[in-house]
């Protein structure tokens with residue numbers, strides 16, 4: 001099966017699982033709008049809802065890949081967070097799950113990512129003065145209670161802070177992530193607009209991922225509908 005609208009090989013997709021043309025065009029546009037060389041790294045997130053909120057901001061600003069590190073926290077599947085919510089965007093994102101801070105950050109550095117740790121540190125450069133336009137920028141965030149681990153702070157290339165003027169000493173991790181992703185996007189709009197889009201081959205890969213996800217949700221929804229339909233007569237019987 002070929003998808004001329006996508007110039008993509010759709011051989012693996014059954015016709016009934018293909019999205020409508022309108023949906024397909026939307027997914028194609030979004031795939032192209034994913035940013036190049038921008039990722040978010042979250043170390044030991046405690047509350048999965050915070051990961052859900054961070055994911056939503058990543059989607060909004062066109063960040064496709066999110067790195068989740070479990071060092072001391074029990075691991076969970078990022079794709080499962082809020083999966084019953086129609087607004088959950090994590091189903092469209094790509095997650096890299098790492099077990100261990102040191103190996104995760106070393107791997108990212110080997111891949112050429114510059115790691116900017118979001119830290120509550122008066123000695124750090126502020127988000128207002130930091131140049132966040134590196135072509136491969138990884139924004140690193142810490143645990144809700146303990147912040148970033150010593151290993152994360154040691155391996156980061158730089159520390160960047162959002163100066164706090166209020167009573168609380170820190171922001172919610174998902175709010176700080178949204179502000180950082182916003183700021184990188186703003187700086188790129190002004191100075192590196194070419195990074196705000198994906199290269200065609202990367203966009204094609206992202207699109208293939210979207211189609212795969214679309215098919216998975218369809219299958220899951222179908223199964224759920226069948227299960228519900230099976231339960232309905234039983235409920236009616238029990239009322240008799």
Ligand SMILES: C[S@@+](CC[C@H](N)C(=O)[O-])C[C@H]1O[C@@H](n2cnc3c(N)ncnc32)[C@H](O)[C@@H]1O
Pocket residue numbers: 117118119120140141142143144145146147148160161162163164169170171172173174176
């Ligand atoms: C709730 S904070 C952690 C607070 C922790 N008590 C600490 O001192 O780091 C969770 C994460 O959000 C990010 N964060 C929160 N407020 C920030 C700020 N003002 N500047 C930079 N990052 C911030 C950091 O990555 C932090 O590790």
